Amino acid sequence: DAKTTQPPSMDCAEGRAANLPCNHSTISGNEYVYWYRQIHSQGPQYIIHGLKNNETNEMASLIITEDRKSSTLILPHATLRDTAVYYCIVTNNDMRFGAGTRLTVKP
């Protein structure tokens, strides 16, 4: 059963913010929201995770709605190197990946 819903693809202009949405309406109280990305066939790269509060690190920001049923990953200034498949995962243990969102950053 899919725990998350993400748009299959998105485009973003280089230098602009990329906002990637994720719906997780059945999230449980002890489940975290994780974001990973995979560039071509490289190993998935951890981006950020959160439980309830918004989080920010050097790569991105994670905004989680108050009811925790959805979240948004924000890449503040997208570059061409951010072109990748982005995965939103809801978990309290094992990481099970869905289809993700293919983000294409265009010049």
Place this chain on the structure above:
Amino acid sequence: DSGVTQTPKHLITATGQRVTLRCSPRSGDLSVYWYQQSLDQGLQFLIQYYNGEERAKGNILERFSAQQFPDLHSELNLSSLELGDSALYFCASSVAPDLGNTIYFGEGSWLTVV
């Protein structure tokens, strides 16, 4: 570099054969995960170990098996290989399978079955 090491990076073998993929987790990590990614397919969770014991099982075929050794490295054994087993196999590790622990992925082992 995530600190997770996988060998071999590339492997070509014939149908019906058996191969072993090896994974060394990050220093200090006790939990190991295995994933399969076929061409243009998503990441399929296979199995997870924690400190030598199987913790969770996903879509792992009966022809496949894995184990985690006392030194915490892990091996994924694939037997009676079929053409459809050609894929990228990822290993990942985390400190522990508890809430909020981040898992880090290796660069994968490319398996081609001919």
